Amino acid sequence: MLKFVVRRLLLLVPILFGLSVLLFVWLRALPGGPAQALLGERATAESVARIEALYGLDEAWYVQYWKFVSAAVQLDFGNSARTNRPVTEEMLRTFPATFELAIAALIFAIGIGIPLGYFAARKYGSWLDNLSVSGSLLGVAVPVFFLAYILKYVFSVKLGWFPTQGRDDPRIDADHPTGFYVLDGIVTGNLEASWDAIMHLVLPAIALGAIPLAIIVRITRASVLDVVHEDYVRTAEAKGLQERTITRRHVLRNALLPVVTVIGLQAGLLFSGAILTETVFSFDGVGRFIAEAISNRDYAVLQGFILVIAAMYVVVNLLVDVSYGLIDPRVRVR
Amino acid sequence: MTTTEPLLDVRDLSVTFARKSGPTVHAVDGVSFTVRPGETVGLVGESGSGKSVTSLAVMGLLPRRGVRVGGQVLFDTDDLLTLPRDRMRDIRGRDIAMVFQDPMSSLNPVVPIGVQVTEVLERHQRLRGDKASAAAAELLSRVGIPDPTRRLKEYPHQLSGGMRQRALIAMALACQPRLLIADEPTTALDVTIQAQIIELLKELVQDTGAALVMITHDLGIVAGLCDTVHVMYSGRIVESAGRRELFAEPRHPYTGGLLASVPRLDAPRGAPLHPIPGSPTDVLRWERGCAFAPRCPNRLDACTDGPPPLETLPGRRLRCLNPLSETEEVPA
Ligand SMILES: Nc1ncnc2c1ncn2[C@@H]1O[C@H](COP(=O)(O)OP(=O)(O)OP(=O)(O)O)[C@@H](O)[C@H]1O
Numbered sequence: 059m060l061k062f063v064v065r066r067l068l069l070l071v072p073i074l075f076g077l078s079v080l081l082f083v084w085l086r087a088l089p090g091g092p093a094q095a096l097l098g099e100r101a102t103a104e105s106v107a108r109i110e111a112l113y114g115l116d117e118a119w120y121v122q123y124w125k126f127v128s129a130a131v132q133l134d135f136g137n138s139a140r141t142n143r144p145v146t147e148e149m150l151r152t153f154p155a156t157f158e159l160a161i162a163a164l165i166f167a168i169g170i171g172i173p174l175g176y177f178a179a180r181k182y183g184s185w186l187d188n189l190s191v192s193g194s195l196l197g198v199a200v201p202v203f204f205l206a207y208i209l210k211y212v213f214s215v216k217l218g219w220f221p222t223q224g225r226d227d228p229r230i231d232a233d234h235p236t237g238f239y240v241l242d243g244i245v246t247g248n249l250e251a252s253w254d255a256i257m258h259l260v261l262p263a264i265a266l267g268a269i270p271l272a273i274i275v276r277i278t279r280a281s282v283l284d285v286v287h288e289d290y291v292r293t294a295e296a297k298g299l300q301e302r303t304i305t306r307r308h309v310l311r312n313a314l315l316p317v318v319t320v321i322g323l324q325a326g327l328l329f330s331g332a333i334l335t336e337t338v339f340s341f342d343g344v345g346r347f348i349a350e351a352i353s354n355r356d357y358a359v360l361q362g363f364i365l366v367i368a369a370m371y372v373v374v375n376l377l378v379d380v381s382y383g384l385i386d387p388r389v390r391v392r
Numbered sequence: 393m394t395t396t397e398p399l400l401d402v403r404d405l406s407v408t409f410a411r412k413s414g415p416t417v418h419a420v421d422g423v424s425f426t427v428r429p430g431e432t433v434g435l436v437g438e439s440g441s442g443k444s445v446t447s448l449a450v451m452g453l454l455p456r457r458g459v460r461v462g463g464q465v466l467f468d469t470d471d472l473l474t475l476p477r478d479r480m481r482d483i484r485g486r487d488i489a490m491v492f493q494d495p496m497s498s499l500n501p502v503v504p505i506g507v508q509v510t511e512v513l514e515r516h517q518r519l520r521g522d523k524a525s526a527a528a529a530e531l532l533s534r535v536g537i538p539d540p541t542r543r544l545k546e547y548p549h550q551l552s553g554g555m556r557q558r559a560l561i562a563m564a565l566a567c568q569p570r571l572l573i574a575d576e577p578t579t580a581l582d583v584t585i586q587a588q589i590i591e592l593l594k595e596l597v598q599d600t601g602a603a604l605v606m607i608t609h610d611l612g613i614v615a616g617l618c619d620t621v622h623v624m625y626s627g628r629i630v631e632s633a634g635r636r637e638l639f640a641e642p643r644h645p646y647t648g649g650l651l652a653s654v655p656r657l658d659a660p661r662g663a664p665l666h667p668i669p670g671s672p673t674d675v676l677r678w679e680r681g682c683a684f685a686p687r688c689p690n691r692l693d694a695c696t697d698g699p700p701p702l703e704t705l706p707g708r709r710l711r712c713l714n715p716l717s718e719t720e721e722v723p724a
């Protein structure tokens with residue numbers, strides 16, 4: 059098991075190396091540069107050159123790349139050209155926000171998706187089944203930003219049930235030792251702040267969780283439909299076991315195997331969905347920060363953030379594979 | 393034979409499957425038979441003759457949708473077909489147990505063998521914890537699984553096919569059922585293992601006094617095991633008799649054909665086998681005549697005029713207008 063984990067983690071090295079080269083070359087091939095973005099349309103050639111010299115952008119790309127890599131291995135990604143703060147500091151601020159949002163989105167998607175998929179399968183062909191199938195088709199088809207706008211317009215602007223933007227109400231005094239606002243409220247004993255953070259999370263989490271929800275419903279339903287016809291479920295019935303034992307031990311344990319894989323894949327993809335969701339809800343997380351970095355050609359931020367996200371994607375998938383091994387003895391690695 | 397009350401009394405059982413496209417399938421059509429306590433009964437027939445559907449109907453395990461079940465299945469004077477579902481759950485696994493065809497797919501791959509054995513004990517005998525584990529280990533060793541305490545912790549994929557079938561037999565016998573139904577329990581196994589499993593079943597039903605319904609298409613198995621044999625063809629019983637009578641003197645041409653197609657240990661080496669010509673898909677609907685008529689060497693014109701009745705003869709039931717004569721030699 060340990061060997062397996064180590065081997066997979068070692069794989070990170072070539073992945074990150076290849077990705078960093080691609081990223082580096084691609085960013086520099088984009089029209090316009092950070093100096094241009096910083097100084098605006100009417101920048102003079104000299105001022106652009108001065109800025110470029112300041113950030114070392116006048117050197118050959120491989121020299122720049124070498125400097126970047128030797129700093130990055132020490133977790134130094136340079137400074138943001140826009141905020142002028144260290145990229146790592148920006149990461150520590152924005153990653154907890156997006157993690158909190160992603161976790162909320164997954165709780166929403168899993169908490170509703172698995173039961174709904176299960177009951178749709180058990181009531182195969184019923185109105186509940188038809189509704190969940192067509193609902194899940196709709197769920198993957200609706201663009202995230204469109205859904206986000208609709209949710210915001212209806213439930214925040216019109217009905218006023220939820221705040222329209224941000225992560226917290228500035229009128230509430232709160233400390234943020236971890237950067238996870240819900241958790242911060244709990245550890246500092248400020249439950250009002252926790253509740254406020256939750257209310258700020260609801261709509262963005264629904265918008266971000268909609269696609270994973272739709273996919274989890276469909277996979278769970280299909281998987282349960284398969285498993286209930288398996289011979290071992292018939293064996294369990296022949297033993298006269300109670301229905302809840304059969305459901306939990308014999309149907310769900312097997313039916314959830316493919317669902318776990320899908321959840322892992324979706325969890326990795328949440329970052330791209332977060333760009334749109336966070337922008338709509340002015341949610342101060344990774345997604346919004348990257349979106350701004352793109353329009354500002356903020357090389358240091360893009361390089362650092364995208365590499366860290368890629369590394370996390372690999373780690374999330376590793377976690378999924380490990381947990382898969384824990385629930386399926388056939389793939390258990392020794 | 394004793395004249396005790398039957399333990400299981402299947403009366404005029406019929407099962408039809410409604411299909412979205414095409415006609416409904418009459419999988420079982422007016423089947424009646426009894427099983428007395430401790431008796432071993434064979435249900436024999438080619439693929440598709442309705443053996444499994446019959447056993448699933450007795451167990452109450454047919455799918456609920458699109459299936460119509462008629463007749464009666466009396467067990468202890470209860471009609472299992474009309475029993476409330478939770479009463480039926482109490483009976484399954486405790487009074488009637490079943491072993492299925494494919495041990496590879498009949499065990500849950502992600503649950504340890506031990507849990508799959510103890511869950512029956514927990515359910516019906518309220519055994520828990522160490523007591524249940526000890527009883528489970530005892531059961532495994534009884535069905536010939538070596539090192540049972542270790543096996544309890546293992547998963548199905550760590551056991552061979554034969555061991556898995558033994559484990560499934562252990563689960564079925566866990567609560568000392570009075571009736572065990574075995575649906576082709578050896579078809580998926582190697583020949584050498586097959587003999588061991590049959591021997592094991594024979595021993596176990598003798599020791600526990602359980603009645604056994606043995607479903608098979610292999611008359612060799614029936615010959616070594618069963619007291620009474622029912623031969624099914626296309627959903628109906630075509631001949632029933634005691635084992636001796638049936639083997640000594642098959643009357644239905646289909647039974648005769650089955651016997652002729654069995655390799656016999658006492659036959660000279662290289663003696664030809666005689667498979668029944670045609671295939672079981674080549675059937676007539678019973679309403680229009682004898683379903684076996686298209687393949688039957690003894691066919692008369694009358695055979696395709698209407699369904700032949702199941703006649704009761706001394707020591708035998710027979711559904712045939714032109715049976716093999718009582719002294720006719722089985723082609724060997
Ligand atoms: N769930 C089902 N839906 C529709 N038809 C079915 C279903 N189950 C069985 N049948 C039909 O019922 C008939 C009898 O099937 P059954 O499984 O009882 O045969 P069998 O005698 O057990 O054969 P085998 O030796 O292959 O196990 C077959 O024609 C089959 O197609």
Ligand SMILES: [Mg+2]
Pocket residue numbers: 443444445575576
């Ligand atoms: Mg069968």
